[in-house]
Amino acid sequence: MYYIGVDLGGTHMAVGVVDAGGTIIAKAETPTLPQRPYQELVADMVKCMYTAMEKANVKEDEIASVGIGIPGVADRNGVVVFCTNLGWHDIPLREEIQKHINKPVFIDNDANVAGWAEYAAGVSRNTDTSVFLTLGTGVGAGIIINGKLWAGRHNVAAEYGHIIINADNGEKCTCGKTGCTERYCSATAIIRMGREACEKNPDCLLMQRCGGDVNKLNAKHVIDAAKEGDAIATGVFNRYAEYLTIAVNNVISFLDPDMIVLGGGVSHAGEFLLNAVRERLPKYHMFKTLPYAELRQAKLGNDAGFIGAALLGINQ
Numbered sequence: 001m002y003y004i005g006v007d008l009g010g011t012h013m014a015v016g017v018v019d020a021g022g023t024i025i026a027k028a029e030t031p032t033l034p035q036r037p038y039q040e041l042v043a044d045m046v047k048c049m050y051t052a053m054e055k056a057n058v059k060e061d062e063i064a065s066v067g068i069g070i071p072g073v074a075d076r077n078g079v080v081v082f083c084t085n086l087g088w089h090d091i092p093l094r095e096e097i098q099k100h101i102n103k104p105v106f107i108d109n110d111a112n113v114a115g116w117a118e119y120a121a122g123v124s125r126n127t128d129t130s131v132f133l134t135l136g137t138g139v140g141a142g143i144i145i146n147g148k149l150w151a152g153r154h155n156v157a158a159e160y161g162h163i164i165i166n167a168d169n170g171e172k173c174t175c176g177k178t179g180c181t182e183r184y185c186s187a188t189a190i191i192r193m194g195r196e197a198c199e200k201n202p203d204c205l206l207m208q209r210c211g212g213d214v215n216k217l218n219a220k221h222v223i224d225a226a227k228e229g230d231a232i233a234t235g236v237f238n239r240y241a242e243y244l245t246i247a248v249n250n251v252i253s254f255l256d257p258d259m260i261v262l263g264g265g266v267s268h269a270g271e272f273l274l275n276a277v278r279e280r281l282p283k284y285h286m287f288k289t290l291p292y293a294e295l296r297q298a299k300l301g302n303d304a305g306f307i308g309a310a311l312l313g314i315n316q
């Protein structure tokens, strides 16, 4: 049997047909155009599923289930309760999809499904318990406990980015709270810290890299300049790495998993970033002589979204 997965993003949706091991058989994509009625969006989504099936040369009766990763929260009835990027509120997504295709439909948060993909087909494949952290515009997470994706009693677990790590004078977060983890550990955080450094040091290398316009500074500028040994960029990177280490240590202290996987844009810094965190971790450990979670880079990249969504069908 095969599984269909959809990574439903704000600008486009990626659809894939995968086998039970998470190997991609075929993929397709189409614009999301989120402003339109959701029924039209779902009709396009299903059309895209059939395109992917055709490319894969897989028939509908060979498909076991359909999974959707959404940048939001769905309840156990397949209703999207909340999805800011799409402007969705209480959308009966499963019911609408099943009007077009008669398969079991599973819906979960995009970071949860990316974590599930890394467990089912990626870097954390042979672990029992792992935590996936995606370091992008925000910080998302996916928790796998004893080989099962942990969504929480109300499907809102793993909102790791919004756990407060700085209650006093914390940075304001998009969620309304202040001092959330994602204000310090996301790509957005590196950019903010980089801009602060540029303002203090207008002649610095980072300022050159962004062409003198701090609004054009991105996380890669900072990481690349730090890799080259530039002192100011290294200062910014070290500050970021310290926060990320605290976030990783918080996961270890709370859950003690086998592995912590870093994904998302910032994780492309690779071993440079992983080693910076690994070096800093020991000083935060409670039990210094005991072994602790391995820290690894995600390996499925952007495809993790639809692979994990597809493989929600094997999490049941």
Ligand SMILES: [Zn+2]
Residues within 6 Å of the ligand: 161, 162, 163, 173, 174, 175, 176, 177, 180
């Ligand atoms: Zn927050």
